[in-house]
Amino acid sequence: MLAFFALSSATQAAPSPPSPTNVNVVNTPNVNVVNTTASPVPVRDVDNPARQPFQAEAVGGFADGASTTGDITIGAVPAGKRLVIEYVSVFGTMLPGQKMIRASIQTEDVSI
Numbered sequence: 001m002l003a004f005f006a007l008s009s010a011t012q013a014a015p016s017p018p019s020p021t022n023v024n025v026v027n028t029p030n031v032n033v034v035n036t037t038a039s040p041v042p043v044r045d046v047d048n049p050a051r052q053p054f055q056a057e058a059v060g061g062f063a064d065g066a067s068t069t070g071d072i073t074i075g076a077v078p079a080g081k082r083l084v085i086e087y088v089s090v091f092g093t094m095l096p097g098q099k100m101i102r103a104s105i106q107t108e109d110v111s112i
Contacts, residue, residue, distance in 0.1 A: 054083075 035041050045051075056074040077083045088105055
């Protein structure tokens with residue numbers, strides 16, 4: 001009788017998992033963004049596939065006494081694309097006794 005009792009207790013079914021509980025959020029607060037037209041909320045569609053980061057470097061030199069070496073072309077913008085310049089950095093070095101009089105960066109739309 002002892003053996004039967006021990007065997008009987010070992011074969012009992014495991015407890016069933018608890019049934020899922022339905023969770024509902026009530027009285028959800030609204031979020032209101034209030035800005036004046038002078039200080040609008042910045043919005044940017046960073047997931048837009050049209051945004052393709054691009055970086056280029058252009059190097060040019062100046063002969064003694066010259067004002068420029070001519071145009072320094074970074075590259076052509078592919079058809080159907082638009083180049084948006086967000087940042088420009090310029091670095092220059094000169095020999096002792098020379099000075100920078102003017103630096104200029106220009107863009108041109110050759111399709112017009």
